[in-house]
Amino acid sequence: MSAPVSAARSGAGSALAVRVVTADEHLAFVESRRSASFLQTPAWGAVKSEWRRESLGWFDGETMVGSALVLYRQLPRLRRFLAYLPEGPVIDWSGDLGAWLGPLTAHLKEQGAFGVRMGPPVVTRRWDAPTIKAGIADDAVRRLDDVAPTAREALGARVVSELTRLGWREQGGAGGFAAGQPRHVFQIPLRHADGSARTEDDVLSTMNQQWRRNIKKATKQGVVVTTAHVTQGAEAAAELEAFHALYVHTAERDHFTPRPLSYFRTMLTALGAENGERIRLWSARHEGDLVASTIAIRVGAHAWYSYGASSTEKRDVRGSNAVQWAMICDALAAGADVYDLRGITDTLDADDPHAGLIQFKVGTGGEAVEYVGEWDLPLNRALYRAFDVYMRRRG
Numbered sequence: 001m002s003a004p005v006s007a008a009r010s011g012a013g014s015a016l017a018v019r020v021v022t023a024d025e026h027l028a029f030v031e032s033r034r035s036a037s038f039l040q041t042p043a044w045g046a047v048k049s050e051w052r053r054e055s056l057g058w059f060d061g062e063t064m065v066g067s068a069l070v071l072y073r074q075l076p077r078l079r080r081f082l083a084y085l086p087e088g089p090v091i092d093w094s095g096d097l098g099a100w101l102g103p104l105t106a107h108l109k110e111q112g113a114f115g116v117r118m119g120p121p122v123v124t125r126r127w128d129a130p131t132i133k134a135g136i137a138d139d140a141v142r143r144l145d146d147v148a149p150t151a152r153e154a155l156g157a158r159v160v161s162e163l164t165r166l167g168w169r170e171q172g173g174a175g176g177f178a179a180g181q182p183r184h185v186f187q188i189p190l191r192h193a194d195g196s197a198r199t200e201d202d203v204l205s206t207m208n209q210q211w212r213r214n215i216k217k218a219t220k221q222g223v224v225v226t227t228a229h230v231t232q233g234a235e236a237a238a239e240l241e242a243f244h245a246l247y248v249h250t251a252e253r254d255h256f257t258p259r260p261l262s263y264f265r266t267m268l269t270a271l272g273a274e275n276g277e278r279i280r281l282w283s284a285r286h287e288g289d290l291v292a293s294t295i296a297i298r299v300g301a302h303a304w305y306s307y308g309a310s311s312t313e314k315r316d317v318r319g320s321n322a323v324q325w326a327m328i329c330d331a332l333a334a335g336a337d338v339y340d341l342r343g344i345t346d347t348l349d350a351d352d353p354h355a356g357l358i359q360f361k362v363g364t365g366g367e368a369v370e371y372v373g374e375w376d377l378p379l380n381r382a383l384y385r386a387f388d389v390y391m392r393r394r395g
Contacts, residue, residue: 015060016058016059016060016065016066016099016100016103017058017059017103018056018057018058018059018103018104018106018107019056019057019059019107020054020055020056020057021055021056021057021064021067022055023042023055025055025057025064026041026042026055026056026057026067026069027041027042027274029057029064029066029067029090030042030067030090030299030300031275031300033090033300034300034301034337035121035299035300035301035302035337035338036067036088036090036121036299036300036302037086037087037088037090037121037299037302038271038278038297038299038304039069039086039087039088039181040067040068040069040085040086040087040088040089040090041069041271041274041278041299042055042069042274043270043271043273043274043278044069044086044270044271045069045071046266046270047263047266047267047270047271048071049266050073051071051072051073051084052071052072052074052081053069053070053071053072054069054070054072054111055067055068055069055070056068056070056089056104056107058089058091058100058103058104065091065092066089066090066091066092066100067089067090067091068085068088068089068090068091068104069085069086069088070083070084070085070108071083071084071085071086072084072111072112072113075114075383075387078383079112080112080113080114080380080383081111081112081113081114082113082114082115082116082117082387083108083111083113083115083116083117084116084117084118084180085116085117085118085119086119086180086181087119087121087181088118088119088120088121089104089118090121093120093121093122093155093159094155094158097159097162097163097166098162098166101166101377104116105377105379108379109379113379114378114379114380114383114384114387115376115377115378115379115380115383115384115387116376116377116379117171117180117374117375117376118374118375119180119181119371119373119374119375120159120163120371120372120375121371122153122155122156122159122371122372123153123155123156123369123370123371123372124152124153124156124157124160124370124371124372125144125149125151125152125153125156125369125370126149126150126151126153126367126368126369126370127144127147127149127150127367127368128150128367129206129208129362129364129365129366129367131147131148131149131150132144132147132348132358132362132368133362134147135147135348136348136350136355136358136359136362138348141348141349142347142348142349143346143347143348143349144184144346144348144368144370145346146348147348149370150367156370156371156372159372160372163372163375166377167377168375168376168377169375169376169377169378170372170373170374170375171373171374171375171376172373180374181343181374182342182343182344183346183370183371183373183374184343184344184345184346184368184369184370184371185340185341185342185343185344185368185369185371186340186341186342186344186358186361186362186364186366186367186368186369187338187339187340187341187366187367187369188203188328188338188339188340188341188364188365188366188367189337189338189366189367190203190303190331190332190336190337190338190339191337191338197332197335198332199332200329200332203328203332203365206364206365207363207364207365208362208363208365210363211321211363211364211365214318214321214322215318215321215322215325217317217318218284218317218318218319218321218322218325219322221286221316221317221318222286222287222317223284223285223286223291223317223318223319223322224284224285224286225282225283225284225285225322225323225326226282226283226285227280227281227282227283227326227330228280228281228283229272229276229280236281239281239283239293240261240264240265240268240281241261242283242290242293243264243281243283243290243293243294243295243309244261244264246290246292246293246309246310246311247293247307247309249309249311249312250308250309250310253312264295264307267279267295268281268295271297277298277334278297278298278299279295279296279297279298279306280295280296281293281294281295282294282295282296282323282326282327283323284319284320284322284323284326285319286314286317286319289311289313289314290311291310291311291313291314291315291317291319291320292308292309292310292311292319292320292322292323293308293309293310293323294306294307294308294309294323294324294327295307295308296327296330296331298331298334298336301335301336301337301338302336302337302338302340303327303330303331303334303336303338303339303340304339304340304342305324305327305339305340305341305342306342308320308323324364327339328364339366341361341364341366344357344358344361344368345357345358346370
């Protein structure tokens with residue numbers, strides 16, 4: 001029995017069809033892209049085991065031209081679902097969005113979805129490091145919106161306009177970390193505007209003096225950074241346990257709720273099995289003591305710093321700077337286009353407790369990047385309204 005197919009006709013007259021694909025087909029398409037979020041890999045569905053997962057492909061004739069990981073969250077006592085596409089789908093966002101999204105929503109409705117939530121991987125604005133530092137120093141500035149961006153992306157503006165026209169609703173995060181994926185991230189471009197690769201010296205030269213000094217100090221103090229492919233036996237398992245112990249310590253110090261060790265085991269096993277170079281654990285030690293530990297992920301030419309932990313003791317040996325620099329150098333060696341330090345809030349208020357995070361990241365000389373954010377499309381307005389009320393009460 002063939003998988004159900006949903007189709008729409010594009011403005012050019014050709015039809016795009018959406019149908020269920022295998023994990024192997026899905027992975028092959030993602031691997032053919034220069035960049036796709038790790039949240040849109042088939043393996044991520046295995047990580048989010050509390051959701052039902054499905055791999056979808058867009059087809060122009062017999063050619064697969066887009067992909068999506070869909071996670072379905074069931075409503076209590078009802079066979080109805082919220083369909084969630086984190087940092088996806090992987091499609092041509094410069095094309096006719098009605099033709100792309102029409103067959104997707106038709107398919108999801110057939111699967112019992114009362115609403116769809118997605119996070120288009122499309123940038124709207126960028127702020128470079130000098131602009132951010134000036135904003136932090138200005139008492140009149142509170143948020144990124146108070147500062148003129150270094151660059152505005154025309155595609156991002158177009159996508160926002162088209163989604164609004166098609167009936168999608170923007171989900172606001174009230175300036176902070178939203179319930180879904182972060183709207184604002186911090187990235188270090190690893191290529192020049194002409195596409196040529198940057199060098200380690202070039203990246204180091206754009207870091208602020210404090211970062212350069214800390215990297216040099218870590219080396220002088222004898223900090224040793226090592227990395228492990230997380231599926232490689234007992235040693236890697238021991239490293240993961242050491243990471244988690246330090247991560248719990250970091251959570252207690254910085255007042256956030258840590259994820260259990262089982263989550264990281266599942267995450268590292270699933271992503272590592274999908275591609276041997278997908279995910280790695282990094283450790284910085286000083287005289288045998290673990291002083292910093294991180295998890296890095298790479299899909300194509302996009303590298304991410306995903307999770308990190310650091311000890312309260314021996315902060316003066318600068319293990320966090322050392323391990324970050326090692327991951328940046330590894331991303332450069334792999335030919336990556338960008339090193340992504342993931343989420344930040346949009347605050348530039350020096351008195352805001354979140355300001356320390358952007359101040360740490362801005363020292364790398366990178367840029368704050370704003371995406372279009374997460375968007376919802378109600379398919380059953382009554383159920384969607386009830387779900388929306390429920391989520392607001394939870395918040």
